[in-house]
Amino acid sequence: MNTKQIADILLVSNHIFSAQAQTKAPFPGAVAIVGNKIAAIVSPQEKDSWIGEKTKTYNLEDQVICPGFLDNHVFFTGHVWSHIGADLSEAATKKEAIALLKAYGETIPEEEAILGHGLSMEVLEQEEDIQALLEAFGTRPVIGFTEGRNGCIMNRVAKEKYEFDETAIFAEKCYKVFDEFLRCESFIKEEYKAFSRLLASRGVTAIKEIGFNQYSGFTKLLKEFEDKGELIHRVNLVSQAVGYPMDYEYAAECRDLFQGDFVRFMGFNVMVDGGAGTEICSGNADLLAPYANNSSTSGGVGIDYEALEKAVLKADSLGFRCALHAEGDAAVRKTIDLFEKCIKVNGPRNARHVITDLELTDPSDLKRMKELGIIATNYVQMMSCLGPFEDFYGYDCVGEERMANYWNYRGMIDNGVVMCCGTDMPLTVPDIPMSVYLTVGRRFPEGKPAEGVNPAAAIKIEEILKAWTINGQYSNFRENELGTLEAGKLADIAVLDSNIFDLPLEKIPEVKISLTICDGKVVYEK
Numbered sequence: 001m002n003t004k005q006i007a008d009i010l011l012v013s014n015h016i017f018s019a020q021a022q023t024k025a026p027f028p029g030a031v032a033i034v035g036n037k038i039a040a041i042v043s044p045q046e047k048d049s050w051i052g053e054k055t056k057t058y059n060l061e062d063q064v065i066c067p068g069f070l071d072n073h074v075f076f077t078g079h080v081w082s083h084i085g086a087d088l089s090e091a092a093t094k095k096e097a098i099a100l101l102k103a104y105g106e107t108i109p110e111e112e113a114i115l116g117h118g119l120s121m122e123v124l125e126q127e128e129d130i131q132a133l134l135e136a137f138g139t140r141p142v143i144g145f146t147e148g149r150n151g152c153i154m155n156r157v158a159k160e161k162y163e164f165d166e167t168a169i170f171a172e173k174c175y176k177v178f179d180e181f182l183r184c185e186s187f188i189k190e191e192y193k194a195f196s197r198l199l200a201s202r203g204v205t206a207i208k209e210i211g212f213n214q215y216s217g218f219t220k221l222l223k224e225f226e227d228k229g230e231l232i233h234r235v236n237l238v239s240q241a242v243g244y245p246m247d248y249e250y251a252a253e254c255r256d257l258f259q260g261d262f263v264r265f266m267g268f269n270v271m272v273d274g275g276a277g278t279e280i281c282s283g284n285a286d287l288l289a290p291y292a293n294n295s296s297t298s299g300g301v302g303i304d305y306e307a308l309e310k311a312v313l314k315a316d317s318l319g320f321r322c323a324l325h326a327e328g329d330a331a332v333r334k335t336i337d338l339f340e341k342c343i344k345v346n347g348p349r350n351a352r353h354v355i356t357d358l359e360l361t362d363p364s365d366l367k368r369m370k371e372l373g374i375i376a377t378n379y380v381q382m383m384s385c386l387g388p389f390e391d392f393y394g395y396d397c398v399g400e401e402r403m404a405n406y407w408n409y410r411g412m413i414d415n416g417v418v419m420c421c422g423t424d425m426p427l428t429v430p431d432i433p434m435s436v437y438l439t440v441g442r443r444f445p446e447g448k449p450a451e452g453v454n455p456a457a458a459i460k461i462e463e464i465l466k467a468w469t470i471n472g473q474y475s476n477f478r479e480n481e482l483g484t485l486e487a488g489k490l491a492d493i494a495v496l497d498s499n500i501f502d503l504p505l506e507k508i509p510e511v512k513i514s515l516t517i518c519d520g521k522v523v524y525e526k
Contacts, residue, residue: 006052007032007039008520009491013060015499016041017462018485019067019469024462026501031065033491036520040487062499063514066465067483068205068492070472071430072236072377073323073356073422075210077178078171080191081149082426084181085115088144094128094153097144105140113158113180116144124151143177145169172271175212175242182216189221196232200524202430203494203513206234208323208377208422208476210269212242214250219257226262232523234262234492236476238323240269246311248318255320261490261519266476267320269356270312273300273331280359281393285328288362292399299328309338316342316351323354323377329362329405336368343372352475356422360398361408363415370416375475378409380421380435380464381428389448403454409439409464410457420472421464432468433500433511439464441505461501491520 010033015026018041030047032039042050051057086104091097097119105114114137124146134142134155141158145151150169159165164173171178182188199207211218215237225231237258239251246268254265272286279285279299286300312322322339326332332355339353355369356377369376386392394406405411412419423430437443439459442452452458473483481490495515500508516524 005032005039005050007034007050007055009033009517009522010047010050010055010057011060011065011493011495011515012044012047012057013065013495014062015064015501016485017064017066017465017501019466020484020486023466026064026499031485031493033493033517033520036491038485038487038489038491041485058495058515060495060514064496064499064501065485066203066494066496067469067485068494068516068518069203069430069432069468070206070208070420070476070483071199071204071423071425072208072354072420072472072475073210073379074207074425075171076192076195077182077210077212078149079195079426080181080188081117081145081171081174081178083117085117086144087118088116089118089120089147091119091123094123094126094130095133097123097153098130098133101142101144102137105137105142110140113141113143113161113177115177115181117147117149119144119146119151119153121146121148121151124153172212172242178212179216182218185221188218192221192225193230197524199233199430200516200518201513203432203496203516203524204233204430205492205494205516205518205523206236206472206476206478206482208236208238208266210238210240212240213244214247215239219254222263223257226258226260231262232518232521234478234482234518236264236266238266238269240271241311246315248314248320251315251320252318264476268312268315268322270308270322270324272308272324272326272335273303273328279327280397283397285359286326286331286334287328287360287398288330288333289402291397292402293396298330300330303331305334309341312338313342313345316353317346319349321352321354323356325356327357327359329360329365332358332361333365336365336372336374339374340368340372352477354475358412359406360402361405361411363405363408363411366408366411366415366417369412374417375471376412376417376419377422377475378407378412378419378467379424379427380409380439380467381423381431382407383438383444383453384431384434385428386444388446389444389453392444392453394453404456406454406457407442408454408457409459413459413463418471418474419467420475421467431509432465432494432513433496434509435468436461436464436500437505437508440508445509447506491517493517497526
């Protein structure tokens with residue numbers, strides 16, 4: 001027997017989805033893994049020649065073997081924020097929440113701020129005087145955040161220290177809180193390990209990870225994890241300037257520091273009008289025409305496009321990729337204009353700049369994105385975190401006619417735009433089967449509307465899976481090593497426990513990940 005043809009791991013299935021360019025339906029066969037690479041994709045008849053005494057063979061039958069999934073927009077800090085400190089979810093009043101915060105405070109060092117999570121909006125909106133109870137904490141900062149992290153109760157000390165108040169709660173405002181807990185090394189190491197295990201359970205083997213400013217020293221820990229071989233997903237790191245200008249020197253240091261297979265530094269994340277996919281609802285998204293429910297405004301108030309242009313032109317001139325959040329169609333167009341100006345001013349290059357969110361897009365701009373090589377990162381699970389269809393704001397805000405351009409994934413693909421996926425985790429947690437249900441069926445999780453929201457923009461199962469795999473890897477310049485099942489590529493693989501291609505639409509959200517392999521090692525097994 002040829003010992004070179006003995007697999008360390010052999011995955012045998014009736015359904016292999018390779019995500020290669022011409023791939024549509026999955027096919028039967030086996031994936032042979034030797035070391036950290038895919039050695040071969042073979043027919044069912046050839047599989048036995050790869051089996052030796054030490055081969056770990058998985059007979060997966062009707063489960064689907066896919067390339068590992070890449071979440072192209074992850075906020076680890078926000079994930080920690082979503083569950084940090086005292087659990088306030090059972091509090092029925094603000095006084096009860098404060099009692100829980102007080103009890104939690106007694107379990108941690110006195111010099112640490114007392115934080116909590118999970119407070120319901122119903123409790124937050126109760127008229128209850130708690131000022132005296134908050135002042136009783138003395139000089140110790142206290143904050144209890146709501147479940148959606150869009151509100152809080154907090155004392156005066158916290159307001160003064162972190163420089164925000166109850167009227168403005170979003171991640172960029174809370175960066176000083178994040179800076180504090182990210183520097184608690186032992187705590188944050190354990191948090192990252194748990195975060196990594198969660199991603200592995202969802203089949204995610206790579207992410208684009210966003211850190212504010214200099215990431216509060218967390219880049220040092222990432223390097224430590226990589227050097228010790230402890231990472232179980234690959235990281236494409238970006239910096240988002242919050243409260244400070246873009247730090248080009250830090251970016252250059254990170255680019256030089258991370259040259260391995262697991263961590264790379266990509267550039268900068270920048271906000272235009274995009275938030276958590278709800279700026280259109282609030283009237284803040286920048287639209288080409290006035291809002292249907294408020295003809296006096298097109299939104300976009302307060303966006304400093306001049307400063308944005310200056311910062312992005314500089315980053316581009318230094319060879320960094322930029323991912324700009326643009327939600328309204330005017331913001332998308334102005335972002336495309338800016339990336340086009342990068343080419344005119346700095347010269348053409350393979351920049352692979354990104355626009356993230358793209359809630360509403362004009363069809364003519366999708367053609368321009370293709371021509372300029374701009375990549376689209378879509379929040380394809382957005383419908384799963386907006387509540388029931390009856391509460392959906394799109395039709396009221398932009399009107400029936402412009403809804404044809406809403407979440408226009410079909411238009412992106414048909415125009416040749418490279419489309420990939422992001423969750424803005426913790427906004428949503430990666431759930432690839434749910435994303436298939438939402439983008440193929442265009443229905444909210446409860447199944448409404450039956451015809452789908454803007455059904456003409458629906459895409460096919462193989463298209464959304466490619467968006468999660470090869471397209472995401474292309475976005476991060478790693479399509480030659482990752483993203484498809486091919487001999488010679490790194491063995492990052494996810495297995496769906498059912499044949500998602502052959503299920504009724506309503507059954508697809510029930511599909512789970514059964515196996516995840518990263519760099520040739522099993523990192524999750526159901």
